Amino acid sequence: MMEPIDAFYRLCECLKTDNKVEEVSKMFSSFERDSNRVSFVMELLRQYNILTLPLCRKDKKSDTIAAEYRMQGNRAYQQKDDRKALSLYNRGIAFSPVVQLADTEGDSNELSLGFANRSAVAFSLGDSASCLKDIDLAFKYRYPANLHYKLLERKGKCFLRMNRFEDAFETFTGALKALELASLPAEKCQSVKKQIIELQGKTESRNAATEKPYLFSLQQKLPRKTYQESNEIVCACDAVEIKYSQDMGRYIQASKNLNPGCITGESFWKVYKIATYNCHNLFIFLSIFKSQFFLEDKMCGNHRMTGDVIAIERPYASVLLDNAYYTHCYNCLLRCNALIPCETCSMVMFCSDKCRNEGLEKSHSVDCSILAPLTRYGIDKMGMLAVRIILTAAAYGKKLNELISEIRSFEMETSADKRTKGFSKDGKYHSDEYTTIYHLVGNTDKRTVGDLFKRAVNAACILHCFEEYSDFFNPENASSNKQLPDSGKNKGSEGHQSPQDFQKEAKLIVGGLLLRHLQNLPCNAHEVSEFIHISAVTQNKEKFDLDMIEIGAAAYSFLSLINHSCDPNVVRNSHCGSTAVLRVIKPIKKGEQVFDNYGYHYATHSLEERQLHLSSQYFFRCMCEPCTGNWPLYVSLPSAQLLLKCTHCSAMLEDNFPTNPSEGNLVTCTMCKGVNDVVKRKKVLMESSDRFMENISAVLRGHTEGVATSLVTHLTLLHENVLRPWKEYNDCQEALKQCFNFLGNCYTI
Known part of the structure; x- marks a missing residue:
């Protein structure tokens, strides 16, 4: 197989040979519009014949x-x-x-x-x-x-x-x-x-076969959102809202108390406040909490113990990674053991005739012919996702005129409200509308000239594939746009653009959009994942393997508004292919910010590594508690000496081990002077901890029914009583996340 064409490297070598690096860099840096950047680079690529190199048609049937x-x-x-x-x-x-x-x-x-x-x-x-x-x-x-x-x-x-x-x-x-x-x-x-x-x-004789039952399974049921629908964010519930600040940009904030269990946030905090008003009532809290859990667990039906679900978002666009082309459906992204092929190319497969027809009616009617050239040019998953976004926005070329008109309206926007960027005319944030993806931050002003130049080269290569290997800019499509008002240039005899002029402008704008998305996707795109659970018997011993693999990439506009923390309070799971479900994994109080994790967690990445990657890819310095407090990696997390927090003010109790018999089991907080019964609290925590250890093996085996409730109870006790960082807190949180994994794209064998 021929090696990918590194157009950026080839172009740089040509410019060095002609001693034009400085000249080109200066000229490129003078452009303020992405469309001009791509147009400039396209001319350079053509000038040096880099786009005329032979392509390997590895997709040809044989x-x-x-x-x-x-x-x-x-x-x-x-x-x-x-x-x-x-x-x-x-x-x-x-x-x-x-x-x-x-x-x-x-x-x-x-x-x-x-x-x-x-x-x-x-x-x-x-x-x-x-x-x-x-x-x-x-x-x-x-x-x-x-x-x-x-x-x-x-x-x-x-x-x-x-x-x-x-x-x-x-x-x-x-x-x-x-x-x-x-x-x-x-x-x-x-x-x-x-x-x-x-x-x-x-x-x-009705004697059934004795072969082992098939263990392969894929969960395909979506949960329900825990609260009522948001009046502003279409994919989310009314427990969260979009906020804006100069320092953080747009972010998501809790408008209600949220927690990792199925019990509603309002009910949880009400019960907890009553039960813990006096520190002697922790046992009462546990009993009330358990009964309330059971009641609302029944109300949740088949979706019990899925945690507070605050958003269910279908992506605006998604792509399957090339390493999953022969294991998953190219259209719905679900794993399938009986895939059927595309009738034209040999690169992708589908789970059914329905998905194949749907895929051909949509994006594959265009990308069937350009997947091989894109691969030859080394276009990565972000580039492929940018392609899919453009295809979706233009209805695969059928509504290219409407896309161009929409871009013109975006460029003329004068609204100063940065919080509502991308909102529709009805005042709502729709994940299925292109405006939400278009207005995601790309950090253009923070990128180096070299970074922008390389992305412009990739955008030009993609645009070239559109032009040469597809009918996306078909003159017939352009001719249907003759009644589109002109942008102010090249007017035809009736004051409208001719098909040729429209086609020229369309290529210019699409090139700019490709570069725009090659900038905002690395900061905003999310992976589509699948949870692998393998159960096997080796040498008379059961063996269990758990693994999360990436199968695709997707553009979720709402999820992109959630800021990062190295100690997140929510987790994303992929369901039904590419649908994302956002769940709470630790209590969030009303007014607190919702935090996701961008792939760099304090327990698995050092402080230096986290800051380096976050600043280079996302252009910010993380100031979360693990970063400012320099929390240790998981292997070094404390696990021996339990430090309690005051139940009244959450400050660390300086005296965790009372020794004066005359004072009994009580410790007075030096900060708020509140009284704490540390012995009774530690006893409750130790008993809960013993139950937690029993549940770990069950989770590894995939037996999560009835276990998640206990995990949430234990996690909540740890959160409210134990000073972090604390290893068991991480273990419990990870076990709960595994329970959530089994509810989503789960592949079990």
Whole structure:
């Protein structure tokens, strides 16, 4: 495979050779508009013929390549490496030319063989539904008649495994009939026939197959928001609001008390305030808290113990990472064991005909032809997401005129209210409208000339792919815009732009938009993730592996408004593919700011590392408590000597260990003079801690029902009573986050 073209490096080398680096840098830095920056760089790339280099069409269908992948899959399957075999079969299917179904005659084809072989992997994995789907697809694409008996036998086994006895009996009958067409030696034929008859007998005796049940699962249920819908933020509840300050820009603030349990924030704080008014009532608090949890847990139905859900946001645009092209659906981003290919390119696959048709009606009608060139130019996930944003905003080229008109209106905006940037005319913040993405901060004024120049080169390469390998700027699309009022230049005879002039302006504006998003996405885009839970038995011992993997990238305008903390109070989970669910992971009081984590947590990254990455990518210096207090990494977090906080003012109690019997168990806070029964509080915490340790192994096994309630209780006790940093606080918070992970994009085997 040809190496990616590093257009930026090539251009820099050409400029060095001609001694034009300083001249070009000075001229480039004089531009104030992104569109002019990209236009300038585009001319340079063309001047040095960098955009005319040959491209490797690695997306072209090929029977030869498909057959090679299928044979590799066969070897992996024989070695009982089902996951590797599945991936290789998928690649083979993706590269297989799609046969015309009207042609019912002819030899077998790679597509049918690929589906048939992949069905064996699905059966081995215990995925009967995918196995049945692949068998039907193999038949649809003319699987050889002399081998039909194999697939029918496998299909019957699937029905038997699913206790569909009538279907199994009928299918085994068909397999016996198909066996007559098989070119098998007599002895082999009799052996196969005997085996099928035995299986058919199981259907009559209703004797279900004993194969292990399929463990693969994907959660696809969205929770409900805990509170009423916000009147201003469409994707969020009314417990949060958008604020603005000169120092922090826009940020999200709690307008109600929030907590990590399903019990409502108002109820929680009311119960806690009453119960802890006197320090002797902690046991009362626990009993009330437990009963209130149970009551509201029932009210939440199937969504119990999902924490305070303050936002459920679908992305404006999302993309699948290239390393997931052969494991996940390109349209909905869900994992699938029975993917079907794009009929034109070999790069992406879909989970169903519905998703394939939807994908082709949308972005893939354009990016099908430009994915390979974009890859050749080394465009990364942020570049791919910028492409998807432009395709979405312009309705894949069909509404390019409306996008251009919208950009003109943005440029003429004079509103001084920075808090409401991107709000619609109805006074609301809509995540599904382009204006919210357009107005995200890009930190252009904080970037170096070199940084902007490199991003402009990438934008120019993407624009070149649009121009040369797609019909995004098709003159027919432009001609439909003849009634679009001119921007003030190049007016036609009737005072409107000609199609040619509109097309020229459209390319200029789209180039600028690409560069705009290549600046604001690194500061605002979020990953789409999948939680992997693997349970296995090795040497008579259970082994559990938990891992979070990135499968895509998405643009969420509301989530982008949440500021960073190295000790966040909310967590994001991907659900149903790319939908983001925002949950609370520690109590947040009304008026406090909601904090997300941008990938640099105090427990896993040193202070120097956090500050370096946050300043270089996000252009700010973090001043959260772990940073200002220089909290240690997880391995060095304190865990031996428990330090309590005053229940009245939250200050650290200087005397955590009373020794004067005459004073009993009471300690007086030196700050507020409040009285604290530290012995009783420590006893409650120790008992709760013992229950917490018992729950850890259950979470690792994926048994979260009933466990999350206990985790929230323990986390709340720690939050209100223990001085941080404290290792067990982190452990409990991580365990609760794992419970949330099981509710989202969870892949369990």
